[in-house]
Amino acid sequence: MLRTFEIVLTGQVQGVGFRPFVYNLAIGMGLKGTVCNNADGVLIRFNTNIDKAEEFLEAILNKAPEVSKVITSSLKEVESEDYSAFRIVKSISDQKVNIPLTPDFAICKDCQTEIRDPKNRRYGYAFTTCTICGPRYSITTQFPFERANTSMSPFEMCIDCVSEYENPADRRFHSQTNSCPTCGIEMRLNDSKNSEVEKNQTEIIQKTAQLISEGKIVAIKNTNGYLLCCRGDSHEVVETLRQRKRRPSKPFAVLYPDLDQIKAAYDLSSNEERSLTSSVAPIMLLKPKNDVSNLSKNVATSLNRVGCMLPSSALLTLLMNELQMPVVATSGNIHGSPIIHSELEAIDKLHGVADYFLHHDLDITFPQDDSVVRFVGDQKIILRRSRGMAPNYFTTLDIGDEKVLAMGAHLKSTIAFVPNNHTYISPYFGNLDSYEVLERYKKTVLNYKELFQTQAETVLIDLHPQYQSSILGNELSSQWKASIRSVQHHKAHFGAVLGEHNLFDTDEKILGVIWDGAGLGEDGAIWGGEFFSYQNSTMKRVAHFDYVPWIAGDKMASEPRISLLAHLMEGNIAEVEEKFDEKELNLYRKLVEKNSLSTSSVGRLFDTVSSLLGLCDKSTYEGEAAMMLEALAEESDVCPLDFLPAYSGGNIPTRELVGNILLAVQSGVSKSQVATSFTYTLALVIVKMAKENTYKIIACSGGVFQNGLLVKYLQQLAKEYHLDLRFNHLLSCNDENISFGQLCCYHHLKL
């Protein structure tokens, strides 16, 4: 008897080349049946026996396109139907679509081959894409993802493109971004006076490459926003970019033409290689082998890692093909503003920064920076989650049916939205103190409402009422008549890491180690060095770094020398007097004496040690002092010391720790060994705390865990003491995860 089976797949399975993949697989296995998209994902029906049906499902799961993510799959026998061939059939269109939006995908190998092949009709075409590559989120105007709902809608496909689009065997079957030189997107290369320099489409790329190699700075509109590009081997050219962009020392990312050039210059692990060449194509922090001879030191001053990436789009692939050298490629913006995405804005804001502009006609609706990733062994640490990763987030946690909007934090803001049964976490926006960042943040909140045609029933905000995210959350909740709840900052961090690892329902008690720069605590102090315990839907603060004075507001975060003063015992102040003039010293000493705010921030403790070692007294970008300390610590090759040998759990004696560090410096311990030992002591503190209180699982979150050496020491110690160590790995450990953490705490804690 003829038997019919049905496979249903959900997850990121639409718009990622899934149906042609299933079609070809079925043909290869000699199966007859149909495949179509349905409201939740992909539906396959076919004639065979049970063994072969199971084999088919297994093959689908094992060989699925890289950019797809199957979240659930099911196989069952259904009422018998006789198929004469295998076909891709029309979607059942009257159902409400419930598939997730996808992030942008970096250009795939096949498309790269085509644009380099003079015989191919897409030779040299800068907007070549297919079903598994190209922009998605950044060009979406409406949900679901169909050409009419994207900024590709003004471009009508030519006959050749239509025939690819309609052919189930073609790799551009139903490719919503399909276009070619005949019917596609056009570029313009203009000078700083906005006069056209080159019209010819193929010559534009060559001309741009020529300008860059001549030492010019060119603003290039990539599919996710403008990049400022210049040659990476010239100190002077990079310095010019630094001055014009008002970015004195923060490292720049470097774009390489191919993997071979990166391999030649950097130590590359297999994890790093996989990540660089993945559909995310992020900026990877890599350790140079020796001297990277064709890269100016001015690209990453005084740090021992360089942010490297490969071309994420056809445009960048073609450009780097011509250039064949490392090129600085940094977000097109002025210090602290969001990445620029429209031509008018670029001409206005980057006037005086870029010498030339490469524009094109594809509108960007959701601009995003490039994502930044590093690895410590097998541990992936996301430093910025943006292009290629955002906005979709797959969770098996029960987030419920309620439409919840979580507003996130302030410095590294994101929003999390659950409009249906999918969870979306926006890319990183940046510091909401910036007017322009705040505007983009607000716009995205409202765009999400339009995109998903629904508004939140509940709004979640941080406990800090003065965060711009909290202020906007309050406004929206009254406007939408939605309920509002606040979640403490560090509890949200803990919630995020618990949520990522699906640990809310574990019976075991879990130690939360939440260390970052600053967040308002429940006792009114500025928290940032916290230990929590989680068990049975309850989160408790169990210990913290001893409080020190929080003085001078935001200035404390940007001037590590102020943190140092606040962390020293009175008798040691003389040691740092030369870092201040007399007036400043008197002022800050008074503030320390009379302070009304106190803090347990580990971020400020890193600043303290960085200043004490003479690395950084005033920082020019967030995290600079801690990054310099990490770079120095990595230079040490002697055994680290324990600066808190008497500590065995409970609150951490902050000032005693700093006092011991000062003693070590005075007794001649090398600066690099002090830096290493400080980091090692922090790892020991965590392990001692866990051992003393019989925790087996440790969950770490907060910006401090961007420090690779701290993570490395923790990995070593956890192995030695048989502890189960968890970090954020799908989201960044910094404040970008707060919005998701707020969501998790709301659903899983008794708030």
Ligand SMILES: [Zn+2]
């Ligand atoms: Zn492709």
Ligand SMILES: [Zn+2]
């Ligand atoms: Zn075409």
